[in-house]
Amino acid sequence: GESVGLHLPTLSVQEGDNSIINCAYSNSASDYFIWYKQESGKGPQFIIDIRSNMDKRQGQRVTVLLNKTVKHLSLQIAATQPGDSAVYFCAETLRSGTYKYIFGTGTRLKVLA
């Protein structure tokens, strides 16, 4: 199967601090990127997306940054809360193609009280 990496990196953040989760994507032709949050025992939940013609997009407490030059995506979470504890995945796809998503490894975010 297509997936990236075998180990799940963990980011521990103090409650109230900002979190930055990084992702390197694989296909320079990808033109749509999504961040998902997956809580234990649940399916992934859409957080925010960004198209390749943008380099930044903001949502509620979240910001996604896209650097196409180095094929890098980041998710910033402001004022991290205990409810943000989850595994975060980035996904890439080609909107004009098969719509098949390629998911990154995932990062586990632990919020410390």
Added chain:
Amino acid sequence: EAGVTQSPTHLIKTRGQQATLRCSPISGHTSVYWYQQALGLGLQFLLWYDEGEERNRGNFPPRFSGRQFPNYSSELNVNALELEDSALYLCASSTKRVEQFFGPGTRLTVL
């Protein structure tokens, strides 16, 4: 609006048996995607159905198959189960807008 639903929640089978997993997409969505998420790993793309046709499949053996019904619900079949097939199987649905909405998954355990 109801989200993507999957059944059963849990499924326990033994090696060599067959498993059938079901998915109902969000109303109005014509595409259904299946992913496998083994413990501690990321999501691996299995199959994509759109308008009743298989449009793409990932790097999985032919014993992983499925279909999409006229009402756009979908079934994933796994034949000749192996221990390493134990995983969370996730279904997602979408319209042509690309954004995929995921169901809660079916946890398949092969003994």
